[in-house]
Each structure stands twice: as C-alpha cells, then as structure tokens.
Amino acid sequence: MSRADVVAAMADYYVQRAAYYERVYHKPERQTDLRAMEAWLPDVFEGRRVLEIACGTGWWTPHGAARAASWLATDLNPETMAVAQRKPLPACVSFEAVDAYTMAELGTLTFDAAFTGCWWSHVPLARLPGWLDLLHARLEPGAVVVMLDNSYVQTSSTPISRRDAEGNTYQDRTLDDGSVHEVLKNFPTPDEACAMLGPRAREPRWIAHEHYWILQYRLA
Ligand SMILES: C[S@@+](CC[C@H](N)C(=O)[O-])C[C@H]1O[C@@H](n2cnc3c(N)ncnc32)[C@H](O)[C@@H]1O
Numbered sequence: 001m002s003r004a005d006v007v008a009a010m011a012d013y014y015v016q017r018a019a020y021y022e023r024v025y026h027k028p029e030r031q032t033d034l035r036a037m038e039a040w041l042p043d044v045f046e047g048r049r050v051l052e053i054a055c056g057t058g059w060w061t062p063h064g065a066a067r068a069a070s071w072l073a074t075d076l077n078p079e080t081m082a083v084a085q086r087k088p089l090p091a092c093v094s095f096e097a098v099d100a101y102t103m104a105e106l107g108t109l110t111f112d113a114a115f116t117g118c119w120w121s122h123v124p125l126a127r128l129p130g131w132l133d134l135l136h137a138r139l140e141p142g143a144v145v146v147m148l149d150n151s152y153v154q155t156s157s158t159p160i161s162r163r164d165a166e167g168n169t170y171q172d173r174t175l176d177d178g179s180v181h182e183v184l185k186n187f188p189t190p191d192e193a194c195a196m197l198g199p200r201a202r203e204p205r206w207i208a209h210e211h212y213w214i215l216q217y218r219l220a
Pocket of ligand 1: 007010011014015053054055056057058059060074075076077080098099100101116117118119122
C-alpha cells in the first residue's frame, strides 16, 4: 500500500468503528490513567482558543474544553463526529469537518492552543514533520500544544503485526463484522517524539502514564 492508501484505510476503518469506538475507553486496566488525564486537561486549556484535531467521538473534548474560551473540534469523518455531537458538551465547543493533512477547511483561522488524542500514532513517520509544521502554522506565538496517545502495553494493546521500511508499525484489527483491517499505529519513545517537534517547540514535557503518554509544549 502507498502512504496515501495507508492514510485513507485508517480513516475508513474509523468510520466503520465509530458506533462502538468508545469501548476502548472501557477497558478496566485503563481507568486509572483515564481519570488522571481527564482531570489534568481542563487547567491546561483554561481561557484558550483551542483547535482539536481528529476529535473522533469526542472522548477528550468535554474535559479539554471544560474551561476553554473556545474549542473547535475537528475530524475528517462526520460519522465519528456525530457521536461527539450527541454528547452534553461545554457551550464553547463547535465542530467542523477538517482534513488534518491540509486544514484547508479552516480558512485563515488561527488558535492559541491545540490538542489531539490518539492521532500522532496514526501519522506515517515520514509525514509527521510536515504535519507538525502545518499545525504550528495555525498557532500563535506562545500557543500551548498537547498530544496524547497510547503506550504499548503487552497485556492490553493489539500486537504489532509488522514494521515497514520507513519504521512504521502496524496492527491487524478486527471489527465487529469480522473484517480485519491493517492499521498503522506507532509507539514513539519520548526522544523520538521530541526530535520531531521542530524549531518552534519550547519546554517539551513528556508525561508517562501506564497506558498513555502525553506530550505538552509551547510554541515560540
Ligand atoms: C484513534 S481515533 C482518535 C479519536 C479521538 N481523538 C480519541 O482520542 O479518542 C483517530 C481519528 O482520526 C480521524 N481521522 C482519520 N483520518 C483523518 C484525517 N485525514 N483528518 C482528520 N481526522 C482524521 C478518524 O476519523 C478518527 O476519528
């Protein structure tokens, strides 16, 4: 598969999984991490105008947006956002269908914070620097950025099925209809992730939970 096909296959997989995607947030062994991260998010974005990339079903949205000035939740797929839109959410939250790889739908909008959950891991390594540049171009000086994602935990994660020539790893995931989908899913080390951030990133901070990691930084 080409890099573009890998990206398209991942987007399609999440459309098919949208109705029951949040089961992954009910795994008993992840509850302690989830409560800690949910409690941590509101302070980080207090008073900020936040762009959320790939919001999906909006698991993180109510927590991040709790005290934000505004929160634009975006995703490529209306099917995943529809689940988020049915939830009770802070009044500052709005939604828009946006392709994270172009952000063209955002016109000239800029923000003073950005958040994305479980997105970094799905971006092919060769596309990460370009994607980060695109995101940073939307952000004002001093903006706060938070990425969070899954850590690989042998007893809880779907096994890695293969590694490609560029170093991306993949998982074979089975949906409820029995179909199996190969999904690109990377598990960066703190050094690998921080090395991607580019020259505007300041004070990167890696917070390791058992099942998740958080990368927080500011832009110059
Ligand atoms: C792993 S889910 C993350 C959802 C949510 N942020 C979370 O942490 O639970 C990945 C999301 O990326 C979305 N997605 C896939 N391709 C995209 C693209 N090109 N632009 C924006 N969102 C995309 C999918 O629709 C899906 O909702």
